[in-house]
Structure formats: structure tokens, C-alpha cells
Amino acid sequence: MPQDTLAGAGESSLGFVVPQRARFDEPLTLKSGAQLPSFDLVYETYGTLNAARSNAVLVCHALSGSHHVAGRYEDDPRNVGWWDNLVGPGKPLDTERFFVVGVNNLGGCYGSTGPLSVNPHTGKRYGADFPLVTVEDWVAAQARLADQLGIDTWAAVLGGSLGGMQALQWSLQYPERIRHALVIASAPKLSAQNIAFNEVARQAILSDPDFHAGHYAERGVVPVRGLRLARMIGHITYLSDDQMAEKFGRQLRHGEHRFNYDVEFEVESYLRYQGDKFAGFFDANTYLMMTKALDYFDPAYAYDGNLAAALARAKAKFLVASFSTDWRFSPARSREIVFALLHNRRSVAYAEIDCDAGHDSFLLDDAHYHAVMRAYLENIET
Amino acid sequence: MPQDTLAGAGESSLGFVVPQRARFDEPLTLKSGAQLPSFDLVYETYGTLNAARSNAVLVCHALSGSHHVAGRYEDDPRNVGWWDNLVGPGKPLDTERFFVVGVNNLGGCYGSTGPLSVNPHTGKRYGADFPLVTVEDWVAAQARLADQLGIDTWAAVLGGSLGGMQALQWSLQYPERIRHALVIASAPKLSAQNIAFNEVARQAILSDPDFHAGHYAERGVVPVRGLRLARMIGHITYLSDDQMAEKFGRQLRHGEHRFNYDVEFEVESYLRYQGDKFAGFFDANTYLMMTKALDYFDPAYAYDGNLAAALARAKAKFLVASFSTDWRFSPARSREIVFALLHNRRSVAYAEIDCDAGHDSFLLDDAHYHAVMRAYLENIET
Numbered sequence: 001m002p003q004d005t006l007a008g009a010g011e012s013s014l015g016f017v018v019p020q021r022a023r024f025d026e027p028l029t030l031k032s033g034a035q036l037p038s039f040d041l042v043y044e045t046y047g048t049l050n051a052a053r054s055n056a057v058l059v060c061h062a063l064s065g066s067h068h069v070a071g072r073y074e075d076d077p078r079n080v081g082w083w084d085n086l087v088g089p090g091k092p093l094d095t096e097r098f099f100v101v102g103v104n105n106l107g108g109c110y111g112s113t114g115p116l117s118v119n120p121h122t123g124k125r126y127g128a129d130f131p132l133v134t135v136e137d138w139v140a141a142q143a144r145l146a147d148q149l150g151i152d153t154w155a156a157v158l159g160g161s162l163g164g165m166q167a168l169q170w171s172l173q174y175p176e177r178i179r180h181a182l183v184i185a186s187a188p189k190l191s192a193q194n195i196a197f198n199e200v201a202r203q204a205i206l207s208d209p210d211f212h213a214g215h216y217a218e219r220g221v222v223p224v225r226g227l228r229l230a231r232m233i234g235h236i237t238y239l240s241d242d243q244m245a246e247k248f249g250r251q252l253r254h255g256e257h258r259f260n261y262d263v264e265f266e267v268e269s270y271l272r273y274q275g276d277k278f279a280g281f282f283d284a285n286t287y288l289m290m291t292k293a294l295d296y297f298d299p300a301y302a303y304d305g306n307l308a309a310a311l312a313r314a315k316a317k318f319l320v321a322s323f324s325t326d327w328r329f330s331p332a333r334s335r336e337i338v339f340a341l342l343h344n345r346r347s348v349a350y351a352e353i354d355c356d357a358g359h360d361s362f363l364l365d366d367a368h369y370h371a372v373m374r375a376y377l378e379n380i381e382t
Numbered sequence: 383m384p385q386d387t388l389a390g391a392g393e394s395s396l397g398f399v400v401p402q403r404a405r406f407d408e409p410l411t412l413k414s415g416a417q418l419p420s421f422d423l424v425y426e427t428y429g430t431l432n433a434a435r436s437n438a439v440l441v442c443h444a445l446s447g448s449h450h451v452a453g454r455y456e457d458d459p460r461n462v463g464w465w466d467n468l469v470g471p472g473k474p475l476d477t478e479r480f481f482v483v484g485v486n487n488l489g490g491c492y493g494s495t496g497p498l499s500v501n502p503h504t505g506k507r508y509g510a511d512f513p514l515v516t517v518e519d520w521v522a523a524q525a526r527l528a529d530q531l532g533i534d535t536w537a538a539v540l541g542g543s544l545g546g547m548q549a550l551q552w553s554l555q556y557p558e559r560i561r562h563a564l565v566i567a568s569a570p571k572l573s574a575q576n577i578a579f580n581e582v583a584r585q586a587i588l589s590d591p592d593f594h595a596g597h598y599a600e601r602g603v604v605p606v607r608g609l610r611l612a613r614m615i616g617h618i619t620y621l622s623d624d625q626m627a628e629k630f631g632r633q634l635r636h637g638e639h640r641f642n643y644d645v646e647f648e649v650e651s652y653l654r655y656q657g658d659k660f661a662g663f664f665d666a667n668t669y670l671m672m673t674k675a676l677d678y679f680d681p682a683y684a685y686d687g688n689l690a691a692a693l694a695r696a697k698a699k700f701l702v703a704s705f706s707t708d709w710r711f712s713p714a715r716s717r718e719i720v721f722a723l724l725h726n727r728r729s730v731a732y733a734e735i736d737c738d739a740g741h742d743s744f745l746l747d748d749a750h751y752h753a754v755m756r757a758y759l760e761n762i763e764t
């Protein structure tokens with residue numbers, strides 16, 4: 001779920017965009033019981049809110065994404081939004097019809113209040129003292145932003161992976177404030193294997209000697225080794241086995257075995273590059289928190305594991321989409337959501353898309369996938 | 383492939399066994415071109431070599447295994463061999479019929495010459511200076527042991543995972559010296575995804591500040607963090623998704639979310655325990671080398687990727703076995719070996735066993751699996 005997967009092209013039909021900042025001075029009580037006295041959310045908008053305020057769409061980001069969903073920045077024109085292929089004039093999520101909002105989640109590291117922010121109580125950065133936030137907390141904070149923007153009801157909330165969990169959660173937490181939920185490459189909860197991968201990534205960060213119990217920023221260091229390993233592990237799960245085989249195979253960097261631990265196979269080079277790049281900009285405490293938000297998400301938990309019972313309160317219409325080669329959140333996981341919605345006689349469209357790119361397929365402009373998205377979004381009344 | 387998976391039972395029908403040591407003073411030139419002036423191999427034997435010397439069977443170990451295949455030690459009776467459920471009197475590999483040999487591979491850390499040994503040229507431990515060894519080198523060293531034991535031809539060579547690669551390699555490197563090869567839960571080469579997992583494990587060790595470029599032993603430290611992470615990553619790939627779900631699910635340790643980074647889900651506890659235990663006894667340089675031996679193994683490499691051409695020189699009869707839920711080396715990988723052997727009109731039996739335990743199934747005493755092994759081994763003439 002790299003926000004930079006598609007960056008670098010330097011082209012966007014949306015043109016230049018400008019991030020904005022919203023301030024919330026009312027305290028927010030989190031699911032953990034901790035309270036944030038105040039917080040900021042950084043966000044971007046594309047298109048125009050209509051007079052009826054009925055065409056607003058919220059795009060939720062996944063693990064390493066941000067509010068920068070589409071367009072590019074005047075002072076950094078190569079930084080194109082992470083879902084720019086989907087969002088823009090004439091694109092599947094058409095900014096000539098919709099008013100699209102992207103927001104950096106609470107606890108993020110792209111400008112919204114998070115571990116890198118200064119704790120007003122201590123005058124120091126929060127670091128590890130920033131409370132753990134959950135999908136429910138993100139949705140609550142996003143609702144505050146909707147209030148401030150004068151959006152009573154979203155025409156749609158959408159996202160891929162962890163972003164899809166937020167779209168699903170919106171339908172449960174504010175059933176009257178969302179007309180359509182688009183849940184892409186997602187799951188109703190993590191499996192033990194999903195949690196296991198998150199746990200190894202966390203242990204890589206927590207055991208890095210530069211982590212300093214989460215207060216590395218005060219010491220002017222970054223747990224680079226841990227972040228790098230966490231990202232490498234993540235990348236294996238974002239790609240499919242087939243795609244890795246096709247992209248790298250057993251291709252040797254130097255055409256021969258070198259019998260040392262330098263890069264030999266191309267796939268090693270790819271992983272090291274992705275790991276190094278990520279460790280250069282992402283915050284370790286945010287990463288830890290995001291993985292916990294994933295682990296905790298489980299709307300059926302309060303219903304003895306009965307997902308159908310948990311989804312009974314949803315009123316939105318749904319598009320659920322999955323990708324054939326996604327082994328992180330396989331199609332079977334999406335079907336669980338579909339069946340639970342059907343059990344409640346909810347309106348749900350389901351697309352299982354043949355795409356060899358694994359979990360990261362949701363970020364690509366696969367023709368079938370985008371046709372499904374376009375058809376669904378075009379039929380949403382504004 | 384934990385050698386200690388089945389340990390702790392403290393029971394073995396084989397009784398007490400005693401490791402032995404063989405010394406080889408003839409230099410061994412490795413595939414890398416490096417030369418070992420001399421080396422030791424530690425091994426165990428079970429059963430009796432018959433007068434015709436025709437009943438010898440070699441058991442090859444996988445990543446973290448050892449020569450201690452079966453039986454237990456008088457001074458450490460809880461330390462039962464890693465394949466004790468398969469090897470013993472009346473067991474599928476029946477020590478009343480066969481003379482079974484287990485050997486710790488060159489470069490290992492259980493007594494054979496490896497990174498922890500003293501380099502005769504410097505008087506210091508080899509550490510990172512121990513040359514990388516390959517599957518071919520292990521087989522060459524095992525052939526020296528066979529010579530010393532007076533075994534001209536193995537009735538069978540068998541192993542699971544990396545051990546299966548050695549059995550396959552025996553059939554190619556010494557086609558006249560092996561009558562049967564049993565290749566279990568193995569593959570003719572690693573996929574890009576397999577290499578990727580190995581690479582993350584290696585990077586965890588290499589980037590541990592206590593690794594000291596592989597010369598940690600001289601400094602009296604161990605790269606515990608890296609070894610621990612490497613083992614945690616490995617364990618995810620040894621188990622199936624289904625088995626993890628069944629074994630741990632989303633079971634909470636304390637019955638509630640704690641909103642911190644201590645163990646919350648049972649699967650986290652399992653991984654931390656496995657990682658800690660492994661880091662307490664395994665050598666990091668050996669681990670690195672074993673993963674490279676896996677990465678390099680590719681008999682078809684010299685035949686432009688044509689596995690059938692590569693296997694044409696094999697003369698042994700084969701049993702190939704795979705497990706339905708093994709996603710590390712899936713049944714499809716075993717079938718590649720079967721098809722390449724059939725192309726050469728070799729005698730090959732193939733069993734695809736329904737077992738929910740993933741890659742580690744080969745270590746278990748699944749009834750169907752052991753029946754297949756027993757039937758095949760009983761039909762080997764001695």
C-alpha cells in the first residue's frame with residue numbers, strides 16, 4: 001500500500017492541489033479510553049461541493065497512504081497522489097461530478113496529529129505516548145471533519161485494504177451518514193497469519209536499538225533498521241507469488257553467483273530499495289499503531305463472531321471488490337462480507353477481478369477493475 | 383523445520399544414541415572455488431550395516447536440523463531426534479532392516495566444521511570467513527562420509543525441504559551410489575517469493591548491530607535480535623494459514639485488547655517464543671549460509687532452466703511427496719520434479735498428502751503420510 005507506487009510520473013489531469021488543515025478543539029475519547037484534548041487533520045479536496053451538499057466522497061487510506069490522493073503539488077510536481085489513476089476529471093471517481101476528500105488519519109505522519117506532534121501537556125513530541133488509535137477512532141475523527149466541511153451525508157466512502165475497513169466501519173458507526181460503501185481488497189478482520197506478519201514487523205521496530213521505547217525523535221535518531229525490515233516483510237505480502245515470479249524470477253543481478261551476502265537476485269534488490277526508501281520518510285510509531293489498528297479491527301467481535309449480526313445496522317449500498325491473486329486479503333475474505341450483507345438483504349455488488357498483482361492490485365489501473373469502479377460510481381446519484 | 387519440534391517427549395523406541403565424529407584431512411574444493419583444508423562431520427547411526435553393505439540409508443536435514451535424527455541421549459534424555467517418529471525399530475524407516483545415518487552438514491552449528499570452528503590458518507573461529515557451502519558441497523562431504531563408513535551405494539537417501547534437495551542432488555551428483563531418493567516437501571529451486579523471505583531473514587541478521595560483520599563470536603556477543611526475527615519470519619512460512627487459524631485464531635491472551643505492544647494475540651506469543659528459543663542456540667552465520675544454499679539450489683540452471691534435461695542423469699528410483707497446505711513448497715513444485723523424471727522415463731511414485739500443517743507436515747506422523755513412507759521403504763530391497 002505504498003502511497004508512492006504511482007508517483008514519479010509527474011502527470012495528473014487534476015493539476016495542482018493544496019493540502020488544508022482542520023483544527024478540532026473538542027476532546028476526542030478514543031476506543032482505548034485515552035483522550036486527545038485536541039487534534040488536527042490534514043486533508044485535500046478535489047472537485048466542488050454542490051449546493052445540496054450531496055456529492056461528497058471520502059477516500060480512506062491504507063497503511064502507508066496519506067491525504068494526498070490525487071493531483072500534484074506546485075512545489076513538488078513529481079509527487080502525484082497515490083490514487084490519481086482513479087480520481088480526477090473523467091476518471092472512475094469523477095471530480096467533475098463528485099467532491100472528493102482525502103484525509104491523513106489521526107496518528108499519521110503526514111501532518112495530522114500523531115506521534116511526531118507536540119503533546120500540549122508536556123511541550124515534547126508524543127512519540128510512544130501517543131495513544132493507540134483504531135479504525136473506529138479514525139471514522140469518528142473523519143466524522144468531525146465532515147461536520148466542519150458541512151457534509152451531513154457522504155455519497156460514498158471508499159478505500160482499499162485498511163481503507164476498505166474504514167469504509168465498512170462508516171456504514172456501521174454512522175449508518176445514516178453514508179449512502180454507498182466501496183470496500184476494496186479488504187477483510188472483515190485479520191487472520192492469525194495476517195497478525196503474525198504484523199507482529200514480526202512490529203518486533204523488527206521494537207527491537208531496533210534506535211527505537212528507544214518509542215522516544216527516538218527526542219534523541220534525534222530513527223529506528224531505520226526496524227522500519228526497513230518491516231517494509232520488506234510488508235512488500236512480500238503485497239505482491240503475489242506469480243507476479244514476483246514474473247517480475248523478478250530468479251534473475252541474477254550480476255549474471256552469476258557471487259557467494260556473498262550482497263544483492264544477487266533482483267528480488268533482493270527490489271526489497272532493499274523499497275525498505276530503504278520507506279525508512280527514509282515514514283514514522284515508526286505511526287507504523288506500529290497502524291498495524292495494531294489492523295489487528296484490532298473486527299466488527300463481529302462484539303457479536304460473538306457473528307458478522308451478519310454485526311452488519312445488520314448498515315444501511316448503505318455496497319460495492320465489494322477483491323483480486324484473484326491477493327493472498328493477504330484473499331477473495332474469500334471479501335466474500336465473507338458479501339454473505340453477511342446478503343444475509344441482511346442489503347444491496348451489494350461484488351466483483352472478483354483477475355489481476356496478477358496481488359494485494360496491491362487495488363492501486364493499479366487494471367481495465368476490468370476500473371470499469372467496475374466507474375460503472376458503480378456513475379450510478380451513484382448526486 | 384525445527385529439529386526440536388518433537389523434542390521434550392523424552393521417549394524413543396530406539397533408546398540411547400551416541401554422536402560420532404569423522405575427520406577428513408583431504409582438502410575439499412567447494413562450488414564457490416574456496417577450499418577447506420580439512421573438516422569434521424558429526425553423525426549418528428541407527429541399526430546395523432549388513433554384510434553386503436546394501437542396507438544403508440542417509441537422512442539429510444533441513445535448515446535448522448542436525449545429525450540427531452532419532453533416539454535420545456543418555457545425559458540429556460529429553461532431547462529426542464527430530465525425525466524419531468519416522469525412524470526406529472518397526473517404524474516406517476525401520477532400523478531393524480536399515481542402517482540409518484544422520485549427519486550434521488558442513489557449515490552447521492551442531493559439531494561439524496562450520497563458522498563456530500577454529501580456522502587452522504588463523505587460530506581463530508572462522509565466523510564470517512567460513513566459505514559459503516551449497517547443496518552440492520554437502521553432498522560431496524556426505525560422499526566422503528559414505529566412503530569412510532564403507533558404504534558404496536545408499537539403499538536410499540531421503541529428506542524433507544532442504545533435505546529433499548540433498549536427496550535429489552545425490553541422484554544427480556552420484557547417480558551410481560544411490561538406489562532410491564525420497565524427496566519430501568521440497569522443490570527443484572526456490573521461487574522469487576521464497577528468496578524474498580530468505581532475504582528479509584538475512585537482512586534481519588546482517589543489520590543487527592551485534593552481528594559485527596559476522597565476527598560476533600570473537601566479541602562474545604550474539605545477534606539475538608536478528609536471529610529471533612529470522613526465525614519468526616520462517617515460522618510463518620512453515621505453518622499453513624488454516625493451521626494458524628485453527629491453532630491460534632484471533633485468541634486474545636488476556637481476553638481483551640490492551641492497547642499496547644505486549645503480547646495480545648496468542649499467535650504473537652507463539653512467534654516470540656519460537657524466536658527467542660531459536661536465538662538461544664542457533665548460529666547466525668550458519669543460518670545465513672543455509673538460506674543461501676537454498677537460494678542457490680537449481681539443478682536446471684546449467685541446462686537453461688530445463689529441469690528434464692538436468693534430471694536425465696539420475697538413475698535412482700524416486701518417491702516424491704508433498705502436502706496440500708504447504709505454501710512454502712506447494713505440491714505444484716513437487717509435481718515439477720515428477721514431470722521432469724517422467725519425461726526421462728524414470729521410476730517415480732508421487733503422493734500428495736492432505737494435511738493441514740503446512741510445510742512442517744513432513745515432520746509429523748500423519749497416518750496417510752507415514753503409510754506412504756512405510757510402503758515405499760518396505761519395498762526397498764536390502
